[in-house]
Amino acid sequence: MVVQGKNIIGFSLSAASEEFVNSYDPREARTLEKFYMATKEEIEETLQKAAKAFEVYKQFPGSKKADFLEAIADEILVLDDELVQMAVKESGLPEARIIGERGRTVGQLMLFAQLLREGSWVDAIIETAQLAREPLPKPDIRKMLVPVGPVVVFAASNFPLAFSTAGGDTASALAAGNPVIIKAHMSHLGTNELVARAIAKAAQNTGMPDGVFSSLNGRGSSLGQQLVMHPVVKSVGFTGSFTGGMALYKAAAQREDPIPVFAEMGSVNPVILLPGKLKASAAETAKQYAGSITLGVGQFCTNPGLLLAIEGEELKSFLETLASEIQEVTPATMLNEGIWKSYQSGKVKVLEQIGVTLLGAGAEQEGNHLGSAAVAQVSGEDFLDNPNLHEEVFGPFSLVVKCTDKEQLLKVIRTIKGQLTSTIMAEPGELEDYQDIVRAASDVAGRLLFNGVPTGVEVCHAMQHGGPFPSSTDSRFTSVGTDAIKRFVRPLALQGFPEEMLPDEVKNSNPLGIWRKVNGELTRDAING
Numbered sequence: 001m002v003v004q005g006k007n008i009i010g011f012s013l014s015a016a017s018e019e020f021v022n023s024y025d026p027r028e029a030r031t032l033e034k035f036y037m038a039t040k041e042e043i044e045e046t047l048q049k050a051a052k053a054f055e056v057y058k059q060f061p062g063s064k065k066a067d068f069l070e071a072i073a074d075e076i077l078v079l080d081d082e083l084v085q086m087a088v089k090e091s092g093l094p095e096a097r098i099i100g101e102r103g104r105t106v107g108q109l110m111l112f113a114q115l116l117r118e119g120s121w122v123d124a125i126i127e128t129a130q131l132a133r134e135p136l137p138k139p140d141i142r143k144m145l146v147p148v149g150p151v152v153v154f155a156a157s158n159f160p161l162a163f164s165t166a167g168g169d170t171a172s173a174l175a176a177g178n179p180v181i182i183k184a185h186m187s188h189l190g191t192n193e194l195v196a197r198a199i200a201k202a203a204q205n206t207g208m209p210d211g212v213f214s215s216l217n218g219r220g221s222s223l224g225q226q227l228v229m230h231p232v233v234k235s236v237g238f239t240g241s242f243t244g245g246m247a248l249y250k251a252a253a254q255r256e257d258p259i260p261v262f263a264e265m266g267s268v269n270p271v272i273l274l275p276g277k278l279k280a281s282a283a284e285t286a287k288q289y290a291g292s293i294t295l296g297v298g299q300f301c302t303n304p305g306l307l308l309a310i311e312g313e314e315l316k317s318f319l320e321t322l323a324s325e326i327q328e329v330t331p332a333t334m335l336n337e338g339i340w341k342s343y344q345s346g347k348v349k350v351l352e353q354i355g356v357t358l359l360g361a362g363a364e365q366e367g368n369h370l371g372s373a374a375v376a377q378v379s380g381e382d383f384l385d386n387p388n389l390h391e392e393v394f395g396p397f398s399l400v401v402k403c404t405d406k407e408q409l410l411k412v413i414r415t416i417k418g419q420l421t422s423t424i425m426a427e428p429g430e431l432e433d434y435q436d437i438v439r440a441a442s443d444v445a446g447r448l449l450f451n452g453v454p455t456g457v458e459v460c461h462a463m464q465h466g467g468p469f470p471s472s473t474d475s476r477f478t479s480v481g482t483d484a485i486k487r488f489v490r491p492l493a494l495q496g497f498p499e500e501m502l503p504d505e506v507k508n509s510n511p512l513g514i515w516r517k518v519n520g521e522l523t524r525d526a527i528n529g
Contacts, residue, residue, distance in 0.1 A: 001082065001194060005035040007042055008196045010049045010211040011204055014042050021219070023189040026092040026340075027333045029368040035189040038216040038223060047232040049211025050150040050179040056209040058147045058177045061504070062116035062512075064206070065175060069116070071202035072166055073109040076102065076195060083194050087160045090188040092333035092369070097296065101161045108168050108459050112175040115482045120515040121145070123491075124505045128519060128527060139496055142506035145489040147177030149234030152227045154248075155185035155192060156239035157335050158299045163479075164188065165195040165215065168459070169237030169262075172484035174213070178235070182215040183224055187336045189217060221247060228252050228261070235488050238263040239301070239479065242470055249473050262487045264479050266392045267420035267471040268305035269454045270413065272441060274434060276427035277451075278314035283321045285425060289398075290325035292453035297332045297371045298396030299339065302421055302454040305392055307375075307400045310409055319400065322375055323360030331362055331370040334395065340369040343395030347374055350399060353389055355382030359400065371395050380408040384415060406437070413440040418468025418475065421447045421454040444468060446475060 005020065006013040015036035022031035038046075057065075076083065087098045115121050122144045129140035151173040155164035162168065165182050173180050184192040196215035203212050216223060221244075228236055228251050236252060238245050238261060245263030252261045277285060292304050309315045334340040350356060351374075361374040373396035380403035383389050389399060403409040413422075422445035424431070424438055431438060442448045446467030457465050463481035466472040472479075477487045494502060504511050508527040515524055 001079065001197065003033050003086075003190050003193050005033055005189075005193070007036065007038050007046075007217055008193070008200055008213075008215040009042060009046045010053070010214055011200055016042055021186065021189075021217070023090055024187070024336065025089050026336055026369045032089070033190055035193075035217045038218050040226070043216065043223070043226055046181055046211075046214045046216060047150065047227075047230050050181055050214065051232045053179045053209040053211035054147070054149050057179060057212050060177070062119050065177065066113035066116040068202060068206045068208055069109045069113040069171060069175060071206045072199050073106040075198035075202045076106055076166060079194055079198060083191065086194055087188060087191045090191055091160050091335055093160075093296070093335075098161065101159060104459060105161045105166055108162070108171045109166065111459060111482060112171045112485065115485070116175055118514070119505065119512045121482065121485060122505050122514070124514065124516040126506055126516055126518045126527065141493055141495045142497070142502065143491055143493040144503065144505050145486070146492045148488055148490050149178060150181060150232055151178045151235045151237060151488055152181050152183060152233050154183045154224065154236070154238040154240065155188070157185050157187045157339065158296070158301070159239075160185075160188040160191045161195070163239050165192045166199055168480055168484055169239070173235070173237065173488045176485045176488040178488050179212045180214075181227060181233075182213075183227060184215055184217050186219070224248060225251055229255060231255075231257065234259055236261040236263075237479070237487070240265065242266060245473065260487070261473055262477055262479065263473045264301060264420070264466060265470055265472060266301050266394065267467065268390070268392050268416070269302055269419055269421045269423070270306040270308055270416055270441070270444075271304045271423040271425060271454070272409070272413070272437060273307060273309040273315070273318065274424070274426040274430050274437075275310055275312060275314055276430040277425045278309065278318050280427055282314055282317040286318045286321035287325055288453060290322055290329070292455045293326070293375065293398045294329045294373045294396040295455050297334050298373070299335055299394065300455050302457060303394075304423070304454055305398050306416070307398055308409060308412055309400065309402060310406065311402050311404060315402065319359055319377065326360040326373050326375050327362060329362045329373040329396070331365045331367070331372040333367070334369045334371040337369055339394065340371060343371055343393065343397070346393040347395065347397050350389065350393060350397070351376060353378070353382075353386055355379055355386075356389070356399070373397070375400060377402060380404060380412050383412060390416060406434070410436055410440055413437065413444065416444055418471045419445045420465065420467045420471045421445050421449060423449040423452065423454055425451055446471065446478070
């Protein structure tokens with residue numbers, strides 16, 4: 001498939017503007033293909049198509065939407081090595097990582113298709129009428145989740161496939177019954193076009209309405225603000241920086257009809273290293289975390305950016321091994337120049353703070369956008385006194401906070417803002433004496449791990465990827481796993497409707513055979529009478 005640099009507006013390609021930007025190869029530091037910026041007219045056409053598509057698409061049964069998602073997965077696989085090499089070229093990520101990410105992307109689509117075919121995700125709740133009830137009759141009320149309308153999805157820089165054009169936000173929004181408009185990320189415009197055209201082809205082949213999916217190119221906040229402020233748009237999915245997420249969140253709140261922005265905005269993901277664990281396996285744990293800190297050049301929102309421990313001989317042994325392991329890590333290309341510069345400045349800022357000392361760092365090498373790993377240390381007292389040390393440094397960097405005792409460790413945890421994850425590294429019998437630590441760690445995180453690393457987010461029904469603010473804008477929801485669909489729906493109660501006018505999900509006969517709560521009890525049975 002030849003990349004054309006155009007906007008995908010439903011089933012059409014468009015390049016009405018003379019303004020363009022080039023995609024970029026961060027490894028070679030060279031520009032690639034031209035991509036044309038969306039004009040105001042193209043943006044309006046896209047949104048009007050999405051509005052019309054919604055009126056049709058929201059009425060499709062789950063099985064038909066599942067066909068669409070499965071077709072998207074098939075078309076992505078058809079792109080084969082062309083897609084892999086484009087993503088490698090634009091991101092600087094290794095081929096194996098991109099192949100794995102493609103598998104995750106396809107797997108997410110298939111998982112949502114399965115969810116739709118089973119159907120119980122709509123949370124159907126039925127209370128049948130009791131007309132003879134005294135003193136007042138009880139009406140028949142039936143509630144289920146329904147789609148909200150067109151969703152704008154902002155592709156993420158650090159996952160060119162799994163959190164981008166056909167990623168979790170798009171898959172969950174389409175599964176819920178909403179058209180999707182992608183704001184392409186400037187770091188992987190070619191990858192975006194290949195996937196976007198694959199989605200458009202899948203839409204045509206499965207009989208979807210024109211406008212059920214579109215993809216637009218545009219500079220940063222300019223296109224984003226236009227999309228978020230448009231009355232057609234009813235929800236937003238975003239993965240990126242705190243600054244970017246909050247700008248969208250505030251803009252959406254200022255609309256005449258405010259809409260939700262589900263923004264995942266990063267995290268320092270504190271890891272609590274308890275003494276018993278370090279005594280039993282200091283070297284092994286240090287090696288495990290050196291790998292997690294530097295995985296993907298540290299460009300994960302679940303990167304372990306804080307390691308919290310109590311001072312002692314066990315910690316000294318851990319730090320020696322950790323420093324040694326970090327020093328052996330070869331610098332690697334970061335996703336783009338902006339991320340690389342931000343990492344460099346963020347790392348320097350932390351190292352310049354009072355009380356912070358460098359433990360170990362990889363060698364600095366000449367090359368384009370190479371990120372060198374580093375770990376530093378600071379006392380618990382200095383950490384508590386300096387909010388600058390609580391912020392994320394996006395890249396292969398972690399800060400060790402050395403606490404004097406359990407009480408100071410607890411105080412440190414309680415000063416940390418909302419996180420995507422917290423991790424407890426401990427011997428099983430050790431937790432009994434640290435229950436307050438475990439509770440404090442769970443209070444600030446959406447996912448609490450025991451004896452693992454936070455990098456690596458399983459796509460499954462039970463996953464929670466979202467935590468208290470500022471890690472995400474709404475801690476009640478996840479951006480990974482099947483529950484992500486609940487971001488893009490709303491509850492609708494139907495009262496007193498005749499059977500023939502009810503959606504299949506809440507009919508007496510239960511033609512879909514889904515699980516429903518009927519008069520307070522979960523059942524798949526039909527309702528008699």
